[in-house]
Amino acid sequence: MRRLQPLLLLSALPLCAMSLSAQAAMVSVIRQPKATAAEFTTPITEIELKNPGDLSRIHVGVGLGLRHWDDGSNAFRFIADANATADKTFIALGAVAEVPSGDGAYIGPRLRVGWAFHPNWALSVEGEHLEKPFASGLTPRRRSNLGLALTARF
Incomplete structure (x- = not known):
């Protein structure tokens, strides 16, 4: 039995590789009025539905990002994102923690709505509202931004 276990594990390896090859990472570049951000999201799960002449995709993932403000300061970002592409429409809902x-x-939510001009590329308008949950009353507590996001699937 001990000789059989490694063979069983090795035989399952191609099946695992095939299921992971269908999933793809997403990279987004966002330009906001006072900042530029870049994000990299790896998939937790990805579902692809192919109808005749139509491709629909749902992507759920987590990732990291970096925002560079025009005044020179930077912020590190943690992202949890779910997006869907169907019939040239792109919509994404996510949660952002920015440090x-x-x-x-x-921390706060974000929403992206836009146009998927290629199965792997989307251009969207992004709105996010971030709040500092445990800040004193004298410091800025909110950051709301609108921006333009270019998202690529690799």
Whole structure:
């Protein structure tokens, strides 16, 4: 039996590789009025539905990002994202935790709605609202931004 276990594990390896090859990472570049951000999201799960002449895809993932403000400061971002592409429409809903250098964390939701001009590319308008949950009353507690996002699937 001990000789059989490694053979069984090795035989399951191609099946695992095939299921992971269908999933793809997503990279987004976002330009906001006072900042530029880049994000990398790896999939937790990805579902692809192919109808004749139509491709629908649902992607759920987590990732990391970096935002560079025009004044020179930076913020590290943690992302949880779910997006769907169907009939040239792209929609994404996510949660963002942002940690600026020398400041407390901001957390909040974001929404992207846009146009999927290629099965692997989308251009969308992004809106996010981040709040600092445990800040004193004298510091800024909210960051709301609109931006333009270009998302690529690799």
